[in-house]
Amino acid sequence: MEKSVYRWNSDKPYRCPDCYAVAVNMEIPRWWRVYTCCKCGTRFTRWPVLARFLRDAGVQCSFHRERGTA
Numbered sequence: 001m002e003k004s005v006y007r008w009n010s011d012k013p014y015r016c017p018d019c020y021a022v023a024v025n026m027e028i029p030r031w032w033r034v035y036t037c038c039k040c041g042t043r044f045t046r047w048p049v050l051a052r053f054l055r056d057a058g059v060q061c062s063f064h065r066e067r068g069t070a
């Protein structure tokens with residue numbers, strides 16, 4: 001079972017759309033990747049409807065990153 005993926009805020013794609021924590025500070029957010037908020041675990045991307053086809057970038061916060069998927 002998969003959790004739903006949220007659409008990021010177009011003016012602040014590096015922030016979690018749910019808790020607004022800065023969740024992506026290791027790269028410029030790319031539309032073809034699905035990010036995971038380091039704080040609340042929300043997954044978000046530019047086009048949620050395409051989420052299953054997009055690449056999972058996981059946590060991209062340098063403070064809280066746990067696993068490396070370069």
Ligand SMILES: [Zn+2]
Nearest residue numbers: 016019037040
């Ligand atoms: Zn969050």
Ligand SMILES: [Zn+2]
Nearest residue numbers: 038061063064
């Ligand atoms: Zn973080």
